[in-house]
Amino acid sequence: MQYLLMIYSEENRWSQMTDSERQQGVAAYQAYTESLKKTEALLGANRLQHSNTATTVRLVDNKPQVLDGPFSDSKEQLAGYYLIDVPNLDAAISWASRCPGAAHGVMEVRPVWTAPYDAPSAA
Known part of the structure; x- marks a missing residue:
């Protein structure tokens, strides 16, 4: 099943980091992305x-x-995403908890509706 892992974080945090901290952050995301690729879970x-x-x-x-600008005015903004294909919600949550974004923001995990779309029937 496909899940969208959305990364919400404070936008100004990156500019407040040292060069070393930014390099560590980039390396952490690269390693995380490679892990998803190795398990063939990464779709985008x-x-x-x-x-x-x-x-x-x-x-x-x-x-x-x-x-102009985002719809919501909040401290944390949508900063990026991962589209993954894993067996179930537990696996998606496990991947979300390992994302570097979980350490400095919030991860939202949402299942993707896949075709054919079936609208809920009115009871």
């Missing part, structure tokens, strides 16, 4: 640009309303 991953580059779009009266 990426780091996101700073939230001030985000654009929020919603429909108001069927017309797009475009706003």
Whole structure:
């Protein structure tokens, strides 16, 4: 089953780290990513640009309303993700707990709906 592991962290933390701390962080993520690749669980991953580059779009009266920045204003922002394919939620949680992001932020684990999509029936 596919799961999206979302990494939420404080955006300014990276700029407050020393060069050595940043190098250690990059090495930790590289090792984690390699572990996922070796088990063939990794489907995709990426780091996101700073939230001030985000654009929020919603429909108001069927017309797009475009706003700069993220929808939520919180201390922690979505910083990146891993898309994995593992047998069950327990395995996904295990991988999320090993992610370096869990040590400096919050990991959200969410199952991916796969085709065919079946809408819940109204009872």
